[in-house]
Amino acid sequence: MxxxxxxxxxxxxxxxxRTFIKNSGLTVGGVxxxxxxxxxxxxxxxxxxxxxxxxxxxxPSNPNVALMYFTPEQYRITEAASERIFPKDExxxxxxxxxxxxxIDHQLSGAWGMxxxxxxxxxFFPGEDTQGYQGRQNRQQIFEIGLKGIQDHSLKTYDxxxxxxSEDEQDAILTEFADGNVELKGVSSAHxxxxxxxxxxxxxxxxxxxxxxxxxxxxxxxxxxxxxxxFLDIIEKEFTKIEPMALNSQHKH
Amino acid sequence: xxxxxxxVDVVTIGVGWSAGIIAAELTKQGKKVVGLERGKExxxxxxxxxxxxxxxAVRHEMMQDLSKETITFRNNDKxxxxxxxxxxxxxxxxxxxxxxxxWNGQNFRFLPYDFELRSxxxxxxxxxxxxxxxxxxDWGITYDEIEPYYDxxxxxAGISGEDNPLGGRRSNPFPTPAMKKTEAMRLFDEATKKxxxxxxxxxxxxxxxxxxxxxxxxRVACQYCGFCERFGCEYGAKAEPGVTVLPVAKxxxxxxxxxxxxxxxxxxxxxxxxxxxxxxLTTGEEFEQSADVxxxxxxxxxxxxxxxxxxxxxxxxxxxxxxxxxxxxAYQIRKGRATGFFDDHKFNNFAGxxxxxxxxxxxxxxxxDHTDLDFxxxxxxxxxxxxxxxxxNNQVPSGTKSWGKDFKDxxxxxxxxxxxxxxxxxxxxxxQHFLDLDPTYNDAFGDPLVRITFDFEEQDRQLTKxxxxxxxxxxxxxxANHVDVSGDLGPYNVAEYQSTHNTGGVIMGADPxxxxxxxxxQMWDVENxxxxxxxxxxxxxxxxxxxxxxxxxxxAAEGILKYMEKGGSLI
Numbered sequence: 001m002x003x004x005x006x007x008x009x010x011x012x013x014x015x016x017x018r019t020f021i022k023n024s025g026l027t028v029g030g031v032x033x034x035x036x037x038x039x040x041x042x043x044x045x046x047x048x049x050x051x052x053x054x055x056x057x058x059x060p061s062n063p064n065v066a067l068m069y070f071t072p073e074q075y076r077i078t079e080a081a082s083e084r085i086f087p088k089d090e091x092x093x094x095x096x097x098x099x100x101x102x103x104i105d106h107q108l109s110g111a112w113g114m115x116x117x118x119x120x121x122x123x124f125f126p127g128e129d130t131q132g133y134q135g136r137q138n139r140q141q142i143f144e145i146g147l148k149g150i151q152d153h154s155l156k157t158y159d160x161x162x163x164x165x166s167e168d169e170q171d172a173i174l175t176e177f178a179d180g181n182v183e184l185k186g187v188s189s190a191h192x193x194x195x196x197x198x199x200x201x202x203x204x205x206x207x208x209x210x211x212x213x214x215x216x217x218x219x220x221x222x223x224x225x226x227x228x229x230x231f232l233d234i235i236e237k238e239f240t241k242i243e244p245m246a247l248n249s250q251h252k253h
Numbered sequence: 254x255x256x257x258x259x260x261v262d263v264v265t266i267g268v269g270w271s272a273g274i275i276a277a278e279l280t281k282q283g284k285k286v287v288g289l290e291r292g293k294e295x296x297x298x299x300x301x302x303x304x305x306x307x308x309x310a311v312r313h314e315m316m317q318d319l320s321k322e323t324i325t326f327r328n329n330d331k332x333x334x335x336x337x338x339x340x341x342x343x344x345x346x347x348x349x350x351x352x353x354x355x356w357n358g359q360n361f362r363f364l365p366y367d368f369e370l371r372s373x374x375x376x377x378x379x380x381x382x383x384x385x386x387x388x389x390x391d392w393g394i395t396y397d398e399i400e401p402y403y404d405x406x407x408x409x410a411g412i413s414g415e416d417n418p419l420g421g422r423r424s425n426p427f428p429t430p431a432m433k434k435t436e437a438m439r440l441f442d443e444a445t446k447k448x449x450x451x452x453x454x455x456x457x458x459x460x461x462x463x464x465x466x467x468x469x470x471x472r473v474a475c476q477y478c479g480f481c482e483r484f485g486c487e488y489g490a491k492a493e494p495g496v497t498v499l500p501v502a503k504x505x506x507x508x509x510x511x512x513x514x515x516x517x518x519x520x521x522x523x524x525x526x527x528x529x530x531x532x533x534l535t536t537g538e539e540f541e542q543s544a545d546v547x548x549x550x551x552x553x554x555x556x557x558x559x560x561x562x563x564x565x566x567x568x569x570x571x572x573x574x575x576x577x578x579x580x581x582x583a584y585q586i587r588k589g590r591a592t593g594f595f596d597d598h599k600f601n602n603f604a605g606x607x608x609x610x611x612x613x614x615x616x617x618x619x620x621x622d623h624t625d626l627d628f629x630x631x632x633x634x635x636x637x638x639x640x641x642x643x644x645x646n647n648q649v650p651s652g653t654k655s656w657g658k659d660f661k662d663x664x665x666x667x668x669x670x671x672x673x674x675x676x677x678x679x680x681x682x683x684x685q686h687f688l689d690l691d692p693t694y695n696d697a698f699g700d701p702l703v704r705i706t707f708d709f710e711e712q713d714r715q716l717t718k719x720x721x722x723x724x725x726x727x728x729x730x731x732x733a734n735h736v737d738v739s740g741d742l743g744p745y746n747v748a749e750y751q752s753t754h755n756t757g758g759v760i761m762g763a764d765p766x767x768x769x770x771x772x773x774x775q776m777w778d779v780e781n782x783x784x785x786x787x788x789x790x791x792x793x794x795x796x797x798x799x800x801x802x803x804x805x806x807x808x809a810a811e812g813i814l815k816y817m818e819k820g821g822s823l824i
Contacts, residue, residue: 085656091665112312118339119323123693127335130328132748134335171657178656197656205643206307222668224603224643227304230476231604238436239599239669247302 064211065102068109069140077147078104080163082200084170092221093214100203103212104143107199113140137186139195146192149184150177208246219244255530255539261285263813264529264544266516266559269351270799271550271785271806273494273502274406277468278810280507284817287542288508289531291515292317292348295495300485306642310483315355317345322696324554326747328708329685330571336694336702341748343755344483345554349510350495352552352753353799357482357607357639358458358491360412361796362403362804364618365396365421366630367679370792373619374629382629384712386684388574388581390791393763394772396421399804406803410492411464411472414456419614432461432475432609437600437672441611441636444730450613455635456800457608458492468501479640481607491607514540517698519547519563519782526565526782532698546813549784550806553582556788557688557758558703566759566769566778569687571706577769579688581760582705583793585752586632586678586713588742589720593733594650595670602669605640612636616676616723617795628715632678632795634723641668648673651737674727676720679795680756681712688758708745717742754798759788761805771824773812774805780822785809 067075079101088094095101111117115138127134137145154162154173162170176182178197180190203212205222213219219226226244234240263279265272268290276286308314319339327334346352366373371389374382383389404424406412414427431454434442438454445452459475466472475490489496502508513534520527520541528543549556560566560578569580614620616631623629647664648671654660686708690701721740728736762768765777774785785806787798794801812823 086661087658089658089661091662094661115320115339117313117318117320119319119336119694120338121336121694125333125335128328128332130744130746130748131326131335131337132341132746133338174656200656201647202307202311202644206311207305209305210307219643221665222643224668228478231478231601232476234601235433235435235477235604237601239601247305250302250304 064106065099067102067105069113070101070105070108073151074143074147075101075105076163077150078143078196080170081150081174081196082203084167084174085197085200086204087167093217095200095204097214098204098212098218099214100200100212103203103206103210104199106211107202108140108143114138133191135187135191142187142192142195145184145186146177146189146196149182149189149192150174153177153182209248216244216246255541257541257543260528260543260545261287262544262817263287263546263548264289264542265548265550266519266529267291267351267551267555268349268494268499268510269346269550269552270353270494270498270803271552271809272548273350273353273498274409274803274806275548275550275783275785275810275813276502276508277498278807279813280502280505282814283505284507284814286502286508287544288510289514289516289529289542290349290510290512291534292512294349294510294512295354295485297485297487297489297496300487303484303487304478304480306480306644309355309480310642311644313340313344313483315346315348315483315485316340317347319345320697323702325691325694325702325704327704327706328744330706334691334693334704334706337747340750342746342751343753346552349499349512350493353493354485354495355483356458356491356493356799357797359608359637359797360407360410360414360456360458360800362421363396363794363796363801364614364620366618367794368392368394368396368399370630377619378623378629382623387712388682388684390581390682390760390762390767392761392772392791393768394761398772399808400424402804402807403800405807406800409466409468409497410458410803411460411466412456412458412492412800413461413608415454417453417456417612417614418451419617419620427456428466429461429464432457432459432606433477434611435601435605435609435638437602437636437638438609438611440672440731441674441727444727445611445613448727448730450615452611452613455608455610455612455637457606458799459606459608460490460492466497468497470497470500472496475606477604477606477609477640479603479605479642482639516559517562517700519549519559519565521563521565521779524779526779546781546783546817548809548813549782550786552786553755553758553788554688554703556784556786558690560759560784561690561703562700565782566776568689571685571687574684577760577767579758580769581682581757581791582686582688582707583680583682583756583790584707584745585680585754585793586709586716586742587675587751588739589632589678589717589724590673590675591721591724591728591736591738592648592671592673593728593731594648594667594735594737595672595732596734598732599669600672602638602641602646602672605638607639609639610635610637616720617679626715626719628712628719630679630681630795631716632676632720634674634676634720634727636672636674636727643668650735672728672731672733674724676717676724677795677797678713678716678720680793681710682757682792683710705747709742714742754787754793756787756790756793756798759784759786760791761789762791771822772808773815773823774809775812775816775823777822780820781816783809783813
C-alpha cells in the first residue's frame, strides 16, 4: 500500500491554487482579503519547500482532498486553527498533516453541518447553561460566523490575517475565542470554539474513511488499534501494542 | 382516513426488550401479537461496519431522530422549558430491538432493599431520615417475589457473572461464568480486597462463552472488541432482543413486527383500551389496530407521553402531589468518581466489553450504616473496561489546558495509563421531579413533547461526594500516581452525557392512589393496558436498569396470560 503518501495531494492542491491565483490575475475586492491571499502565497512558498523534503512527489493523488463546503479562505483558517488545537509535536503529526480541515469540510457539507437530526423548530429563547445549545444557527452557519470572527479579530489585533500570525499570536486569538471574550453575532465565540475543538479531535481520530486521521497516524500516536475482530488473546494482558486497521480492511475483506 | 385492521390478541407499542420478552412468552402460548415499532428492522449482519466510533457513538446512528421528536427540559417550574436540540445527558433508542440493540450489556439485579426502600429506611432510621419532599415508595413487590423472573430473564440472555457477596439470594447460579479479568480489573480486585471490601466481576450480557438458552437459541462468546455501547454487536454475542426473544416469537408464526409504524394514541373507551392509532411513516397512512390487550413498552418517555396524549390515567399534579402519570421521574447520580493517572503502568484500555468490570457494593443500598450520613441509599462502585475509543477518551490531569500542545501530549500519554473508578448512585424521587406535556414545543406531527422537570438535590450532592472519596481511596490503593476527584455535583445539565437510566413516570406500587400500575405492570385504571419498562420504577437503584426491566417483563407476560384467561384485575 502506498496510502501513507496521502499528504502529497495537499501540496498539489496548494500548487494549483497558487498557479490559479497567479494566472487568473484574480483581483480581490477589499484590503482585508487581498492581504490574506497575498501572504498566503508567501507562506505557501515556505511550507512547500519543507513538505517537498518530507513527501515523495510520485505518490498517487488522494481524491478525497478537495473541498465540499468551505471557501478556500475558510479552509485555510480552519487548517491553521485546528493545527494549534492539535499541533504537530514529538508525538507525531498535527491536525494539518492528519487532514483534519478536510474532515471538517466534509462533515460540514452533510447532516452534521446542517443539524439534520437535531431539533431545530422554534420558538427560540436564550436558555440556561443547563439547557444546552438553543441558538438558531446550524454548524455551517456557526463556522461561517466563527471563522470570519477569527479573521476579523486577527486583523483588528495584529493587522494581519490569522494564517500569517505566529503560533503564539494564533494561540492568543484562539484563547480569546475559547474564553468567550470575542463578540460574534448569532453565536458565542466559546460555543464556536467548542465545536471547532470537538471537530478537530474527531478529525484526528475518526476512521480514515471520513477524510481525516490520514494514514491512521492519529491512531498510531494514540496506540488505538482501530477496527479489530477480536482482542481475546490480549484482554487479560498488560498493554500490548497492535498495528491499527481501518474499516477499509473489513470492506475489502 | 383511518384504516381499521382486524383485531389481534395483543399489540405492543415499541419492539425492544419488554415487548420482545412479552411477545416471545405470549406467542409460545398461541397468542397473536403485533409489534409496532417506529424505527427500522435490524439484523446482526447490519453491523458489518460497526467499529466506527464517529458514526455510532458520536453521531448516534442508532438513536431517535431528534428533529422529529425530542424532550424539553427545565431544572424547576420557575424556569422556561426548552427543547433538548441535540443529544447530551442521555440517548433515546429507536428501531427494532430498541435501546436493547445498542446497550452495553451491564446487567444487574437490584438489591432486596431497593424493592422496600421506604419501609426499610423508616424501620431502621425512622421517618425523619426521609426529607419531606422525597416521595420514595416501596414497589409493591419484594426481592423474593421478583427473584424467579430475574432467573428466567438471566437464563434467556445467558448472563455471565459470579456471586455478588452483598447481593440478594439467587435460586440458581449464573447461566455462564464471569467474563475475563483485565489487568486494570485485577488491580481493582486486589486493592479493594486489601481495603476489606467485597469485589466481584460485573454481571454481563456480553457472554463469556458460547451458550444455548432454554429457548434453543445459540450465541457465540464475546470477542472483547470494545464496541458495545451505542453499537450493534456484529457477532450476536451481546444479548439483545434481535438475537434472543424476537426470533423465538417469530418462529411461532404468531408474531408480526411492523417497522416504521409510529403509535400516536392509545384508543380507550368504557375503562378499557381498545387498540392503538398509528401512522405508517413510509406512506403517511393512518391505521387503527384493535387488540384485546395493549402493551405500552416504550421504556420511560414514550410510556408517559402516550398516556398523557391519550388522556389515560390521572396526570400527576406537583402542587398537590396527587395523580400518578408523570410522577417520580428519577435518574442516576454518576458524578461521584475519580480518575487515576499512572506513570509506569499501562493497560489495554482500547479493548473491552460493554459489561466488563469489577464492582463493590459495600456502599450501595443499605449495605453500610447511614445513621451519621446526610443521605440514604448509595451506589455501586465500578471499574469498567468498556473499551476506550479515541474521540471520546482524552483524559488529562486537572490543570491541563483542554487544547494545544500540552493537551495533545498529556492525552496521548495517559490514553492507556489512566483508569476511572466511578460510583453509580441511586436516584431518589422528589415531589418536584416529574414528567408532563410541554405547553410550547411539538413533535413532527404537532403533538406536544414530553417535558422533564428535574434537578439534583442535597441528597445527591452528599452521595456524590461520599462515593467520589471512596473512588479516590481505591485508585490510590491501586497505585495511581495522581488522582483527580470529581465530587462536586452542580445543577443537572441536560447537555452533558451522564446516563441513559431515566426512570419513573408510570410507577409500580401496592396502592392505586399512589401508583399507576400493579406489580404485573397492569394499569390500575385500565385492566387490559400493561405499561412495561423502567417507567414503573418508583425511584432508581444504584445499578443499571435493564436486568430489572427484563424481570418485570417476564412477570408482565405471566400477568397478561392470566388476564386473558380470567379477565379483571390481577390483584
